[in-house]
Amino acid sequence: MTNLNKDFVKLTSENLILQDIINLVKDDGAGAITTFNGTTRNIFKDKIVVRLEYESYIPMAEKVLLNLICEARTKWDITKVAIYHRTGIVPVGETSVIVAVSSIHRKESLHAVEWLIDELKEKAPIWKKEVYSDGSVWKENAENRQKC
Amino acid sequence: MTNLNKDFVKLTSENLILQDIINLVKDDGAGAITTFNGTTRNIFKDKIVVRLEYESYIPMAEKVLLNLICEARTKWDITKVAIYHRTGIVPVGETSVIVAVSSIHRKESLHAVEWLIDELKEKAPIWKKEVYSDGSVWKENAENRQKC
Amino acid sequence: MSKEFTVLYFASARDATNVQSEKISLPPQSTSISLENLTILLKRRHEKLAPILENSLYAINMEYVENDDQTILVKEGDEVAVIPPVSGG
């Protein structure tokens, strides 16, 4: 999903390639690009994670992420934004999420990336199942949007 | 210059390839990688920048950067750090600096990257000359370490 | 023909219902249902869903709604999603 060739949002079962996503936000007028990459860890609280599985309500997730980018643009002067999140099975060590933001000045992209990944974790309808050798569990982010 | 295969610092006249630098800080135990890329802009205050030239007191710059990483490690629990900065001529649109940090939790790498690029701009003995069609000027960072 | 809306289940909610989505008829003679009554209806259909609904949010047509907002009504053709605590990233 893309908005005016400035905002790029995608939930995808394909491997995420950082350089491809950098290329989406690159802009000769923008001196700064900040990226955040979330990768699957091999250990969670002493339990060995065999793999992760991500599920998403994809059209709503893409809508939520585009809305977050829109809100970020009211807070910071940012040039281009890409948010890619993987779905399905993600092996240990592979990237599950990339947030990339370009801006003229560095503070804007640094702060926007931090805010976007925080908000994604709180609001995007995406779920992670950690599969261990002896079972599995649906995780909950600490940042979860609370039921009122 | 590398420190125990956890800290990677280099001033180099070669093109900076983000994926190569990501690979230096990648770690199965680290769920987060944050990167900052500084790229040369085509415009500075309405003057067209033809190219940039970076000069550095290389051995001191590498020492300063390793010391900054050391200090960052006292502030945040971070896994691996790479700081690469280009020297010599850097054409418009190419990367002049990359800071990459991996960490178990995302806040650490996000905050460490921001602090490291701020400190680099203030303290690393590196100088940028902007070359315009009608002359050139040595820049000064706003963050400059003040003479006491 | 009865008036229907769609309910989508994700993650632990899908595990509890064993379905990804289902069409549900509005009560006879009604053109809408409140969130409170929707919760009662869903708990009746899926016993294991009850504890999950305690911690889930609803989204109607891809917008989060406040579960205790009594002004919100689910109408014919709406797409309601049960959103358990999210864990993206």
Add this chain to the structure above:
Amino acid sequence: MSKEFTVLYFASARDATNVQSEKISLPPQSTSISLENLTILLKRRHEKLAPILENSLYAINMEYVENDDQTILVKEGDEVAVIPPVSGG
């Protein structure tokens, strides 16, 4: 043979001196020179350097020093660098 130290010039300081580095002898009979006297000496050698030194820092053996620290002395074999305002990044 006179005792020498090295001075390195970067960026605008190098443009002003037209040299990247030079060896300078300590004053006769002395084994060191204060930063204050170093500044006087460098200004005498390179007229155009004066305004640049106003805004520069010194590094001795790759460590920044405070220009007004009177306890610091440049000694034989030291590497002194004139560090104009930096602009990395």
